[in-house]
Amino acid sequence: MAYSKEEVLNKVEEITTRLDELEEVERFKALEARLNDNQKVKDLIEQIKKLQKQAVNLQAYGKVNAVKQIDDQIDAIQAEIDALPIVDEFKSAQVVVNDLLQRITANINDKVNEKFNSIE
Template identity: 45%
Template sequence: MANFTKDEILAKAADLAKMIAETDEVDFFKRAEAQINENQKVREMIASMKSLQKQAVNFQNYGKEKAYQQTQSKLTALEEELDELPIVQEFKQSQVDVNDLLQMVASQVSNRVTDIIIETTEGDLLSGETGSKVRAGGNGCS
């Protein structure tokens, strides 16, 4: 069995990252992000939100609770309005899709490493136990 170095594994990971970056999910994410950045209404709403966030921090720092609460209410309403825009919904969905793909790849790698460890130690895939556990488990093979 071949032994690989961390550098070799990281090089393969970089190749995998390049493949992921060239998927439909990532392509859609990039296009959705570009549309968000080019949309005047979205840019104005985000600028307003940043301004309201700064005001809220200032009101909170100076103990102006009523003004703080009013600013927070405006901020929440603006966030809800922004979230209702189809362009924003598409962008958020594209983030979820890319994240799901990354999680799927990470899970597949993790599960496969575990399976290989079990297989190479002559363990039991069904129980998920390595060979050392199976042999020590009192199965009459002492």
């Protein structure tokens, strides 16, 4: 049976809709929303951005030691962000969803290759 391009694209749309409804994906999206709404995370990210701008300016003037100090400050703030429970939870959910997507992609790739190889 032959399918039109439109039928295949419609099926892809259906699959992506079903993926969005998976418990793992819904959990990831909920954690992402909580993380994006977290004021402490926003403030720390803003601090990192300011420090990065300072580092760029200092680097332009060849202030290597000052850049190193700022990089250390950025690393400390990043460690503070990473230590937050919401960030850890988000990263775990991200790993689960990424693994799921990789398995689905590999499965689709295998099936497509099987079909093309059987044509030869």
